[in-house]
Amino acid sequence: MSNKPPPPRPAPRLYLATPDVDDPAALVAELPGLLASADVAAVLLRLKETDQRTMISRIKALAPPVQKAGAALLIDGHAELVARGGADGAHLTGLAALEEAAPSLKPDRIAGVGGLTTRHDSMSAGEMGADYLLFGEPDEKGQRPSSQAIAERLDWWAELFEPPCVGFATSLEEAYDFAASGADFVLVGELIWADPRGPKAALIEVDAAIKKAYATASQNPAGQEHG
Numbered sequence: 611m612s613n614k615p616p617p618p619r620p621a622p623r624l625y626l627a628t629p630d631v632d633d634p635a636a637l638v639a640e641l642p643g644l645l646a647s648a649d650v651a652a653v654l655l656r657l658k659e660t661d662q663r664t665m666i667s668r669i670k671a672l673a674p675p676v677q678k679a680g681a682a683l684l685i686d687g688h689a690e691l692v693a694r695g696g697a698d699g700a701h702l703t704g705l706a707a708l709e710e711a712a713p714s715l716k717p718d719r720i721a722g723v724g725g726l727t728t729r730h731d732s733m734s735a736g737e738m739g740a741d742y743l744l745f746g747e748p749d750e751k752g753q754r755p756s757s758q759a760i761a762e763r764l765d766w767w768a769e770l771f772e773p774p775c776v777g778f779a780t781s782l783e784e785a786y787d788f789a790a791s792g793a794d795f796v797l798v799g800e801l802i803w804a805d806p807r808g809p810k811a812a813l814i815e816v817d818a819a820i821k822k823a824y825a826t827a828s829q830n831p832a833g834q835e836h837g
Contacts, residue, residue: 619768621824622789623651624817625776627686627799632658634671640809641672645679647810648817651795652682652720654701662691669695684720692719699741705731708738722776725749729766736773743767744797746778746788757784761791768792785816789823796820 626644631637641653653676657665669685673696676683682698685691689700689711699720702708708723715721716739724744726732735743745767746760755763760777767775769792776795777788785796798816805812 618828619792619794621649622793622820623649623795624813624820625652625654625795625797626650626802626813627654627797628656628672629799629803630656630658631668631672632660634668638671638675641675642679644810644813645676645681648813649821650679650681650813652684652698654684654686654797654799655697656686656799657688666691666695669697673697682720684722689715689721701744705734705738708735708740712739724776724778729763732763732767733771736771740773742774742776742795744776744778746784747797748778754778754780757787760784761787764788764791764793768794779816782816782819786819786823789820790827 628637655669655672657668665688669691673683684699684701685695685697686701687703689702692700692715699715699722700711701722701724702711703723703725708721712721720741721739722742722744723735723740724747726735726743726745732743745763746754748754764775764777774794775792776797777784777791777793778797779785779788780801785798788796796816801816802809802812
């Protein structure tokens with residue numbers, strides 16, 4: 611029995627971060643086609659700061675097209691607006707934010723967390739019941755770890771812990787590497803929206819890259835290389 615291989619992990623899926631949303635109309639129109647074009651598990655809504663009523667109305671406008679596509683809508687911060695806007699959860703930055711928001715989100719809604727700079731913080735977030743951990747996002751100064759360091763953190767987490775891990779990818783190569791390293795989800799944002807071919811072409815390309823990485827890693831699990 612001890613030689614029985616572990617069950618294969620599911621293929622990684624995309625997690626799409628929006629630009630900062632002020633007027634949601636264009637995104638409401640674009641999202642159905644975009645989400646139909648690739649395997650997107652969730653959308654991270656980044657809201658432009660304004661009064662709560664306006665932000666709630668933006669969430670309410672964007673929740674239906676996301677949820678109809680079978681994806682979850684998470685709000686970047688603002689856990690207090692999740693239920694009122696009809697979203698599925700919140701993405702929080704740091705352990706303190708997770709600790710503060712978890713009681714209002716759990717168990718019915720998703721509480722994801724990033725901003726975890728050490729392995730100890732990552733393990734603490736897992737113990738606190740985070741629904742996923744994000745590795746590789748830029749800090750307040752716009753700095754982030756090297757691609758190799760992010761891949762190594764994903765590999766470490768995926769091998770030892772149960773909650774899903776997410777790799778923040780800023781290039782097609784990173785999306786491939788992070789999927790090969792054990793990421794359950796690959797978060798993409800600017801990489802998609804800034805593509806001169808348009809977001810749909812970019813999203814389809816990244817989706818294909820993470821599926822290819824998963825297939826390659828599955829065929830050769832012992833020989834995964836990073837960076």
